[in-house]
Every structure is written in structure tokens, then in C-alpha cells.
Amino acid sequence: MTKIPSRLAFRAAPHFIIGLMLIGAVAVTGASTPAAAQDGIVKERVDAMKRLGGAARNFRSLSSAADGVGPAETILATTNQLASMWPEGSTGGESRAKPEIWQNMGDFTAKLDALKGAAQGVLMAAKSGDLAATQEATKMVGAACGGCHRVYRLPKDE
Ligand code: HEC
16 A cells, blocks of 8 residues: 555545445355346346247137147247246346345246246146147146246336
8 A cells, every 4th residue: 555644544444445345345245146147047037927928829729729839838848948037036127026036936936837837737638639728728737837927027117
């Protein structure tokens, strides 16, 4: 450090220490949730959600039970990927994930599992060749999407 008259050093010290503490706090926060990495995972899961949306839309125009197989498999695979896309505190900014997710991770995971179960139901019905049963089973998928969004997704910004 440069030489400072001791009287001045005495007066500057508290500010200097507080300054160091602030820098430390910023460094620590920055290390645990780097902004860029957070954007990355939010984008990844929003993309995954969009794949879910695309598959769910296909359920509305089934002309045979077999048409349900592909979208159901997409939902199953995507839900498996989604399971590991919620690192602690990855919300804020563009994300519509509610902070409550991290206070209720067990319930949130159960809701992802419910979606998986619903997609498995569609897959079974679709493979059985029964169109009416397949269409009925797709309602459970819609309910599983809504059941989670109502609790854990923030409303869209206007
Ligand atoms: C376990 C909870 C959960 C389930 C189940 C779930 N979602 Fe989501 N979804 C979320 C959360 C949380 C977000 C907000 C993510 C973010 O912005 O970080 C979201 C966001 C979305 C988005 C918005 C993407 C955008 O453009 O911002 C779409 C579309 C979507 N979900 C579709 C679906 C569909 C379709 C299903 C069912 C097939 C589904 N989701 C099931 C929790 C869930």
C-alpha cells in the first residue's frame, strides 16, 4: 500500500474495509451463479418446455392412436432432460420460474413425475391402437402441465 498519513488512514480504513467486503460479496455471489451460465440453463429449459408445447399440440390433431406415439415419446424424453435443469436460484431476469420451486423441490419433482406418468399413459393407449383412449389419456398430460404452471410459473410480462 502507498503511504498514507496515519490520521487519514484511520479515517479511510472503515470505508476501505467495507469496500473490500462488498467486493468479496459480489465475488462470492458471482461465483455461485454466474450470469451467463444462468442464462444458459434458463434458455435450455425454456427450449425444452417449447418442445413439450409442440408435442402437446400434436395431441389435438390425432387421426389415429399411432399418431400419439411420437409426441408421447418426445414428452417422456424431454421430461427426463428437464429433471436436471433447475439449479438452485436459477430464476429472475427473463425466467418465469417462481422462487417457490426451490422451497418445494420435492413437490416440483413430483409434478415432473406426474407429467411423465401421464405421457406413459398416452404411450400405452397409443400402442394399444385405441384412438378414443389415447385422446382421453392426453387430457392427463394437459392437466399435468397446468398443475405445475399454476403453482410454479410466473405470469408472462406484458
Ligand atoms: C414441474 C413443473 C412443470 C411442468 C410439469 C410443465 N412445466 Fe412448462 N414451465 C414450467 C416453468 C417453471 C416454466 C418457466 C421456466 C423459466 O422461464 O425459467 C415453464 C415454462 C413453459 C413454457 C414457456 C416457454 C416460454 O416461451 O417462456 C411453455 C410453452 C411450457 N412451459 C409448456 C409446457 C407444457 C406443454 C407442459 C406439459 C406437456 C409443461 N410445460 C409442463 C414448469 C412446468
